[in-house]
Amino acid sequence: GAGVSQTPSNKVTEKGKYVELRCDPISGHTALYWYRQSLGQGPEFLIYFQGTGAADDSGLPNDRFFAVRPEGSVSTLKIQRTERGDSAVYLCASSLLAAGDTGELFFGEGSRLTVL
């Protein structure tokens, strides 16, 4: 596709359930980032992939959060035992190179997660 695609655009779930959020980056982009944006806040870094490997996962808040990118393209953010505090917009971004090389992250429109 022309841009970064994220699905679902909206997800409502109940506390304790498991959730998967998908990101389809721009074709050919090797770097992929996940961010979380809570209401009234700026995006908060979660994890960065370079190819298939997680180059930096220091932003994941706890072990309920996990992300994969098995073929170096599509990525899935997985949240186990969701809590109400997980409610936020989850943003995915991709880049041809590491962000420090180009500064240009291309963002998707985000997946809004609501945990009831």
Next chain:
Amino acid sequence: AQSVTQPDIHITVSEGASLELRCNYSYGATPYLFWYVQSPGQGLQLLLKYFSGDTLVQGIKGFEAEFKRSQSSFNLRKPSVHWSDAAEYFCAVAVNTGNQFYFGTGTSLTVIP
């Protein structure tokens, strides 16, 4: 710890007026600096960036920003605001070779006729 501060949560300007959005950062060395814009229903879009060199950088949509090392600031400016500029603006800092971006909390811009 690295931080990005945008002191203005919300700004209202008249169409055609000039605009300045403030951004201050806290980091030991000169980081990479960026401004992104987020319009309703759209993803974040890069307006401009500063890596090194000329401290006044030009971006898209008529925006510019000036890096001032002595003030640890990277303020965004536009001489004449258009109604379509109404959006949320985020200042960001990239550290650790750019693998991590730290975003400010954003400034919401309202443009009145």
